Amino acid sequence: MDVLVLIGRVLFSALFLSSAVGHLTQSDAMAQYAQFKGIPAAKLSVLGSGVLLLLGGLSVLLGVWADLGALLLVIFLLPTAFLMHNFWKETDPQAKQTEMISFNKDVALAGAALMLFAFFAYVGGDLGLTITGPLFSL
Template sequence: MDILVLIGRILFGALFLNSAIGHLTQSKAMAGYAASKKIPAAQATVLASGVLLLLGSVSVLFGLWADLGALLLLAFLVPTALFMHNFWTVSDPEARQADMIQFLKDMALAGASLMLLAFFAFAGDDLGLTFTGPLFNID
């Protein structure tokens, strides 16, 4: 089972690591989009979310308090879905559809992050191929 969890961690974490790199290296362009969505302090918010993504993805990828990493990714995904992909406010049908798809993707990934948080915290030190055990303990 350990190898399956490792492969899953790599596949899951790589998505967010790639996004973190984009947030940190293309923050100006992303801040423009965030500002168009009425996000306050768009540049600072993009950089802060990039750091959140980086910490969360590295934590999950390497098994460094992977439960905390999953929680950090959850903390990124829910506000992103609600504020950046608020399809219910969009009048253009194509833009509305695109935002709805992104909203649903983010919420599905938030659900997966929540399950990972529970899984890592419950499995504890029994889960192999990690650098640390969980930070949280769920019985």
């Protein structure tokens, strides 16, 4: 089971780590889009969200307070879904569908991250192949 959880952590974290690289290396272009979406302090928001993605992704991947890392990902995903993928404001049908897909993806990933948080916090130190145990206990 430990190996399966590790494979799951690798697959789950890959999305967030690659997004973190994009946020931190292409922050100007991303800040323009965030500004278009009405995000205040767009450049700072892009860099801050990149740090959240990096810390959360690495934490889950490496098993260093993976429960906290999963919560960091939830903190990124839910506001992103509502602020960046507000499909209910779109009038173009194709743009609306694209934003709805991204919104649903972010909400579903937030749900998965919340389950990971509960999993790590409940199982505690019994879960192998992690560097540290959880920070929280359920």
